[in-house]
Amino acid sequence: MHVPAAAAAAGTAFTGKWLFDYNRANFQYDVPQRFGRFMTSRGMLNAQVGQYRQDVHGIAELTSSKMDTVQAMMTLVLCVCAALSDAGRIGMHGCAPPQWLCGLYSGHIYTSILYCGTALWLGMHGSLRAQCAMTSLLTRKVRLPIPSMAQLDAARSFGSAFEQQKFGDIFRVPFMRHPEDAPELPPADAGDSGEDDDDKKEKGSKDGKKAGKKKASKVHLPDPRTEFSSTARDTVPSWIRDEQVVDKGGGLMGLPARDDFEPYETPDHFKMLLAAQEEWWQYDVYARILMLYGSCQFLYAVCYYCIGTTTAELRGFWISWSMPMLFMAAQVLILRLDVVRTSGNHMLPNAEWIGHLAPYFAVTATTLEYRHLYSPTTVILTWVFVFLTYFAHIVMAMRFLDLAWPDWNRATDMPDEPGKPWWPSSWKVPSAFRNALWLLAPPKKLEPGQHDLLHEAEGLQSSGGGAEIRRRGGGKDKKGAKAAGKAKEVGEGLMSDEAGDTSPKTYHGEAEGAYTGRSPFKAFAEARSPDLPWQLARVAICTVGFLWLYMGVALFVEMNVGPDTLMKPPGEPPWIRDQKMKNIWVPKAWHMSSERLPSDYRLESSTLAKYEDGSIGGFNPDDIHSPGVGQSGVQESPEHGHSGGHSEGESHSAHRRLAGDDQLLRDLLKAKDGLAWLHDSLQEIEAKHQAPLELSPSTSPPFMAPTTVNVKEVKWPALFEPQHLLCRGSELMALTSRGFGAHLLNLDAQEVDVNSFALEGLGAIRSLVGGNWLDDGLQLITKVGELFDCPGAAPVKGRWACKNSTTKLPLPRGSSLLAAAMSKPEETGRIVALLFEKDPSIVNLFHDDAAGWTSVGEVHLPSTAGHVGLSISGKDVLALLDSGAVLRRNILEGSTTWHPPPPATQLPREYRAICNKESEAGGLLRLALRQAAPKLEAWLPELSVD
Structure with missing residues (x-):
């Protein structure tokens, strides 16, 4: 009796252990997929929201780029219009048009x-x-749904969590139903935007009841897109239900799935952007x-x-x-x-x-x-x-x-x-x-085959992952509120601040489109019409139409009264100031707006014809500023008349030359006040005259001094002020301190051609102080002692690429150079001459060999050297002084030779650089800057040969 019982117990224990191991293996298989699915879905969600951000940027940037083009074109047209209205006046060289x-x-x-x-x-x-x-x-709404740490922790499961599952899941017999009902998932199709289903519905409605029966028979068939692929399809293990609630429902079981959810609804960012x-x-x-x-x-x-x-x-x-x-x-x-x-x-x-x-x-x-x-x-x-x-x-x-x-x-x-x-x-x-505006609004629906993962996630979140709340009593609302509070702590929503909140309800509410809260343009919308740009354009166009109408009316008036009647009186110039009132003897006839108003300032005053008693011939001597001559009607009394021989002339008042001596004397006495005013005015003007400006004597150039000193004719670039000379054979190169240069091709030619170029790669250097021109390129020295190599025999397409050399010059820290020169590399090394800014009277010589830089001597300059230009030719160091004199010092022998400065010229000249010509003829080349012309600020480069 005990044997069967023991066998039954052993069988039960074995069966229970087998069931436990079977379900635990299923749990251990599903749990890793849960976290992987969570991370994959969030990764795809972030990628899609990244596309949404690109959509917002692209549509807004389309308008910005178009408006930038419009502004640039309109600015150019406005500039040309300003030029036409000012410099494009017609009639300056002839009669003005009508x-x-x-x-x-x-x-x-x-x-x-x-x-x-x-x-x-x-x-x-x-x-x-x-x-x-x-x-x-981009900063408020369309943000990447990055999961929080709480959401990552909630998506993670432990192996021991199997012990917390329901007893029915732990010992479930295979092919039996799971203890939990399957969550309700939102509908999904194969990705054709649901149009095929609508066509089938329409076709079924046309076929009548027969089609309805066929459709009803297909309702009970399992749909792998909307049902779980578990044993019974409508039941799932408890850990699958937990996955739906926590990962997709935000930790809150909600209401049944939304019936109005459309998987192909327009994404929220399109609605906000629209x-x-x-x-x-x-x-x-x-x-x-x-x-x-x-x-x-x-x-x-x-x-x-x-x-x-x-x-x-x-x-x-x-x-x-x-x-x-x-x-x-x-x-x-x-x-x-x-x-x-x-x-x-x-x-x-x-x-x-x-x-x-x-x-x-x-x-x-x-x-x-x-x-x-x-x-x-x-x-x-x-x-x-x-x-x-x-x-x-x-x-x-x-x-x-x-x-x-x-x-x-x-x-x-x-x-x-x-x-x-x-x-x-x-x-x-x-x-x-419509074909020239290139407006682009967001689409109203997704294209076939496109999905919005945000809508799907929001749908699951609003329905608690498809798991419904089982209401058993009136106190469930409070428990649900607690669960909602916990869910908010576990993780935040995807695109909104609360789980299940859908942003479309704020599109036309208080959010005012794409903005949270009050729109920044709300005040404009309240104070102005929403079609303000159209109203402005309409006012501008109507103003132009009214302008031409007004001009038509004005021309009708001009046609009847004449073109000049409204502008000036007949016989007078069309200016506000009468030219007859202008004091032509005043040296400074033009009045500036910054000066005080002159005492004799008068606007236009028409010529007055005054016929007063005592006036002679219709002329009033007191009316000097507006003289008038009467033509008739002034008859003098007999006592003022002349002898009978002049009685005939008295009736013609305009002919004053017929008056006698007595009459002229009376006229002169009556005009004495005007003559006194004229005399005082002339004396006042003469008193204001200043004595001629006395110029201080200055040294003049020697008699018969030449204007040029063996100067080469060079086609220098415009606005070019070189500071350095580099020689190589019969070629010469002039450089500015900022990296611009001129390549002189053939110095032996009568007129030297020049190719201008620019040095690239110098960076933010302060200035160049010297260098050397080798067969394989340039070597340049900067003011702070950096050495740059510019490989190549000549510039290419106006550019010469340079790079920083690894060789360092022997400069103390914090020191700077005034001038520098470098010799060509030889077997024994090379020599560099440096003139430091702290000691401008000593040129330091250094030799470069395998052991490094060593000092090989100094060259002392006069205290009045001024600007110094350095160059090394063979074993000679050349120093060009400000006066044009050249000091030549042989490094090996220690001998010193002076080259005298060129003769003085009429225009000032500043010497900048020196170079020894390496051709058979030899000779010194001096680079100078001379004044272009007397009293001009412009200076031109000049190359002389000695």
């Missing part, structure tokens, strides 16, 4: 400035708004449109400038007729490139052709204006063509307004095709410019 032509020329310059300035400002606002929105999205684009797309659109209008007005301005110049100054009538063809052809081509004429509802179709004909009306009017014989009919025809010109520009302005009018009639979205611009129907963009 006022109506000047109005067309100047008006189009200033209307171009209006369009370009407005486009420049809109482009600046659009670029800044796009960059601000992009930065706000809301943010509402704040700048109109700036983008109308900056581009006004750029086109400004360019058209600029072409008009240049066209009228050419017409006025060729007609008024050159008298080239046939040339003026050919000008409009060029500029209007360019205008037609530009409009044809940017405007789609068959798109949108326009009130003035093809009206721009009237505007293109305006310059031809103007040319016809100028041809009639400049005529040899006067004809009233020709005058009338001229004004007819003038008014046609202005009318054509009014029509052109209205056509511009018609093209820029927003398209309010678009009801459906335009097709979203790859490689083409796209925007939603809610953006009322002028359809005439």
